[in-house]
Amino acid sequence: MNALQERILKEGKNLGNGILKVDSFVNHQVDPTLMDTCGREFAKRFANVGATKILTAEISGIAPALTTAIHLNLPVVYARKTKPITMPDQVYLTLAPSHTKGRMVELIVSPEYLANNEKVLIIDDFLASGQTILGLVRLAEASGSKVVGIGALIEKTFEGGRDVLSSVGVPIEAIARIKSMDDGKIEFV
Secondary structure: OOHHHHHHHHHOEEEEOOEEEOHHHHHOOOOHHHHHHHHHHHHHHOOOOOOOEEEEEOOOOHHHHHHHHHHHOOOEEEEEOOOOOOOOOOOEEEEEEEOOOOEEEEEEEOOOOOOOOOEEEEEEEEEOOOHHHHHHHHHHHHOOOEEEEEEEEEEEHHHOHHHHHHHHOOOEEEEEEEEEOHHHOOEEO
């Protein structure tokens, strides 16, 4: 069992309805040592995809994306959920459903930081339904870039996101793969 799986079992909370609370080490408070371990693992798994940039979603994807970027020596771009006044008027924008927020959220990237012909590695915290990551794929493609890999810290295999993303045709990796959250338990693949 890897360090992330151990931490999920120790501190993760199954809140029901497919919601896994990992706020104490991923989503609200971040364990930098654990994220570094995960970033090193992603860097190993994606070493040969030829990525030139890492793309993630604000905010929970930033920590694993950043530590992966350190080990691959790449810049990180994160899709913002609100447009600041410092961003140009013309942006790449898509909508994606948020399971934890219970509504659609905007994902916005400035063309200043995601240009034509990038080779994009997407790293995020969760792969569940695949809709947020699919939104990131749309942003990369809108910029004229090509997605070369997808990584998630935690995959909830029972939500079918991997199948949704299979049409992208790139390697998909998850460090911890959960097959069931029934009866308050957490079972890994």
